[in-house]
Amino acid sequence: MRTTVTLPSFPRTTGASRTKSSAAVTDNLWRAAVMVALLAVWAALSAMSDLVASPAASFTALVDLFADGSIYRHLNATLQAVAIGFLIAAAVGFPLGYAIGRSKFLGAVFDPIVAGAFAIPRVIFFPILLQIFGVGVGAQSAMAALAAVFPIMVSTTAGVRAINPLLPKLARSLSLSPLQTVAKIYVPAMAPSLMVGIRIGFSIAFINVIIAEFFAARAGLGLLTLRAYGQLDLPAMYGIIVLLALIALVGNLVLWAAERRLSRNA
Numbered sequence: 001m002r003t004t005v006t007l008p009s010f011p012r013t014t015g016a017s018r019t020k021s022s023a024a025v026t027d028n029l030w031r032a033a034v035m036v037a038l039l040a041v042w043a044a045l046s047a048m049s050d051l052v053a054s055p056a057a058s059f060t061a062l063v064d065l066f067a068d069g070s071i072y073r074h075l076n077a078t079l080q081a082v083a084i085g086f087l088i089a090a091a092v093g094f095p096l097g098y099a100i101g102r103s104k105f106l107g108a109v110f111d112p113i114v115a116g117a118f119a120i121p122r123v124i125f126f127p128i129l130l131q132i133f134g135v136g137v138g139a140q141s142a143m144a145a146l147a148a149v150f151p152i153m154v155s156t157t158a159g160v161r162a163i164n165p166l167l168p169k170l171a172r173s174l175s176l177s178p179l180q181t182v183a184k185i186y187v188p189a190m191a192p193s194l195m196v197g198i199r200i201g202f203s204i205a206f207i208n209v210i211i212a213e214f215f216a217a218r219a220g221l222g223l224l225t226l227r228a229y230g231q232l233d234l235p236a237m238y239g240i241i242v243l244l245a246l247i248a249l250v251g252n253l254v255l256w257a258a259e260r261r262l263s264r265n266a
Contacts, residue, residue, distance in 0.1 A: 053234040062239030071240075077219035078209060079247075081137050085144020086205045093149040093197070097156025098186070107157070114153060122147040123211055135216045143212040144205035151204060155197025159190035195259035202255060206248055
């Protein structure tokens with residue numbers, strides 16, 4: 001009599017997956033090493049010069065700003081201006097970029113205009129925005145929108161033009177409506193390019209809000225940085241700079257991860 005024994009099946013770990021996992025660990029270790037090296041350089045510079053606050057003093061000052069609550073109004077003003085400006089830029093940039101990418105006529109007319117306007121420093125328009133919106137979140141938001149709309153528009157245009165020409169024909173053969181064609185054909189195919197525009201647009205919106213707050217603002221992290229500088233409160237100034245860097249870094253990492261995932265699925 002023969003007895004058949006069924007062994008439980010276990011998922012096999014392929015060499016490729018092990019290599020990919022070890023590569024990710026190595027990359028993370030290198031990133032951590034770079035951060036430690038930057039902190040070491042910062043600490044060394046602070047030891048050599050009184051003009052550079054130490055990392056410990058800067059982080060302590062930042063914690064104190066959160067503890068006494070004085071930073072929250074400024075943090076809210078900055079994030080609000082970035083969010084409003086970025087959403088306006090997306091609402092304008094995506095449809096304009098789509099239209100320019102789809103139409104040869106609009107592309108011929110607007111491509112050189114957009115390329116030329118892209119090179120103009122948006123900060124030169126801030127005095128005009130101050131005249132229109134006054135000092136406050138409105139001017140900062142408009143500044144962010146004006147700066148971020150161009151990378152979003154250019155990336156959207158590039159994404160439309162890179163679409164396989166067979167896909168629109170497929171949409172017509174399936175009798176899809178224009179809205180269905182955009183939602184089911186264009187958006188999935190354009191997703192990687194759209195995410196590039198979103199990531200760059202966010203970065204530029206954030207940068208321009210801080211620049212605008214340096215010039216004129218009632219509240220904002222840029223204004224708070226200048227106040228700390230004017231009062232020679234170097235630990236607070238460096239602490240706020242660290243906070244600004246962290247906000248930009250976290251925002252970009254989140255968008256970069258989404259961009260990579262969409263690129264793999266595209």
